[in-house]
Amino acid sequence: MRIFLTAILFALSATAMADTLVYNITIKDHVFSPSVITIPVNQRVKFVIENQDVTPEEFEGLDFDVEKIIPGKTKSTVFVGPFAAGTYNFMGEFNADTAKGQIIVE
Amino acid sequence: MISTAIIVFREVLEAALIITILMAATRGVLNRGRWISGGVAGGVIGAFVVALFMGAIANSFEGMGQEIFNAVILLTAVCMLAWHNIWMASHAKELTTNLKHVGHQINEGTLPLYSLAIASGLAVLREGSEVVLFLYGIAAGGSSNLEMLSGGIAGLFIGAITGALLYFGMLRIPPQWLFKTTSWLILLMACGLASSAAGYLSQAGVLPSQIPLWNSDGLLSEKSILGELLHILIGYESRPTALQLSFYLATLVVITSGMIWANRSGTVAPQTRSRGI
Numbered sequence: 107m108r109i110f111l112t113a114i115l116f117a118l119s120a121t122a123m124a125d126t127l128v129y130n131i132t133i134k135d136h137v138f139s140p141s142v143i144t145i146p147v148n149q150r151v152k153f154v155i156e157n158q159d160v161t162p163e164e165f166e167g168l169d170f171d172v173e174k175i176i177p178g179k180t181k182s183t184v185f186v187g188p189f190a191a192g193t194y195n196f197m198g199e200f201n202a203d204t205a206k207g208q209i210i211v212e
Numbered sequence: 213m214i215s216t217a218i219i220v221f222r223e224v225l226e227a228a229l230i231i232t233i234l235m236a237a238t239r240g241v242l243n244r245g246r247w248i249s250g251g252v253a254g255g256v257i258g259a260f261v262v263a264l265f266m267g268a269i270a271n272s273f274e275g276m277g278q279e280i281f282n283a284v285i286l287l288t289a290v291c292m293l294a295w296h297n298i299w300m301a302s303h304a305k306e307l308t309t310n311l312k313h314v315g316h317q318i319n320e321g322t323l324p325l326y327s328l329a330i331a332s333g334l335a336v337l338r339e340g341s342e343v344v345l346f347l348y349g350i351a352a353g354g355s356s357n358l359e360m361l362s363g364g365i366a367g368l369f370i371g372a373i374t375g376a377l378l379y380f381g382m383l384r385i386p387p388q389w390l391f392k393t394t395s396w397l398i399l400l401m402a403c404g405l406a407s408s409a410a411g412y413l414s415q416a417g418v419l420p421s422q423i424p425l426w427n428s429d430g431l432l433s434e435k436s437i438l439g440e441l442l443h444i445l446i447g448y449e450s451r452p453t454a455l456q457l458s459f460y461l462a463t464l465v466v467i468t469s470g471m472i473w474a475n476r477s478g479t480v481a482p483q484t485r486s487r488g489i
């Protein structure tokens with residue numbers, strides 16, 4: 107049953123990955139750069155987040171539901187959207203004072 | 213220090229509530245403390261292991277390993293809670309009429325106590341690994357280690373106290389209502405976990421991602437204390453997608469039907485059995 111489900115999951119994920127816009131973001135000294143990212147409306151996009159710090163960070167949406175830990179010195183992928191037009195905030199939960207960012211959807 | 217305490221508290225609370233509800237649900241059941249604390253201990257060890265290998269987990273499945281890992285943990289917990297609830301439903305009469313007899317049931321090996329151990333262990337594993345990583349991050353970040361330690365301990369302590377308060381509050385419920393209340397709570401909790409799992413699978417790109425059905429964040433934020441409590445206890449989401457809602461409702465239907473079926477088929481047998489004891 108589980109193997110069968112995994113197979114379905116892989117098939118679905120293969121189709122979902124096609125034609126996705128990719129945005130690169132880096133974390134350095136607990137700051138996102140760029141910290142403001144503009145993405146198209148009603149479209150799912152891919153953030154490739156590189157954490158250059160040695161400490162882990164958690165990418166967390168404030169106005170949207172995404173949570174992902176990015177270990178130190180690693181690169182992780184986060185899918186965001188589809189969103190309606192507007193501004194959406196995110197933060198690095200482990201360093202909420204400095205790690206802040208915005209997604210502008212237009 | 214306060215922000216450390218708050219973050220640790222938030223993580224601990226989720227695990228603490230699951231454990232206390234399971235403890236209350238099995239009041240009077242022999243050895244349940246040993247199984248649940250065994251699960252918790254296993255979860256703590258697991259949390260360190262997961263934190264250690266977080267990089268490897270995150271990089272698996274084309275970088276989506278973390279989401280898949282979370283979803284698998286959540287869905288496993290849902291199965292364990294479902295099993296527990298269905299078993300409890302089939303023995304509802306015995307449990308409420310005579311708590312002493314329940315001990316015999318365990319000696320016969322019928323109550324799947326390991327399901328409780330797994331469910332509580334998984335809750336600790338998931339939340340605990342985040343706490344470990346977070347505290348490690350602060351320590352490595354060069355902040356005062358003493359401050360981190362005191363904040364972490366404060367958060368752990370307040371989380372555990374909240375769980376204990378809930379536990380003793382629930383023990384005040386008369387036994388015939390206690391099992392009903394806890395099985396409802398476990399049912400809704402399982403539905404909420406299933407809905408979270410759907411969220412992670414969408415995040416991983418395994419399930420399609422959707423625009424949320426509604427946004428009640430202005431009304432009740434998921435980040436507020438009440439929102440967080442409701443999120444854990446009944447699976448409140450301020451921005452649920454259609455998929456998450458379907459996972460929630462499907463779990464509700466499956467477990468409820470299982471409970472009704474177990475209750476019906478269990479009503480005759482336990483009475484004859486309890487007469488024999």
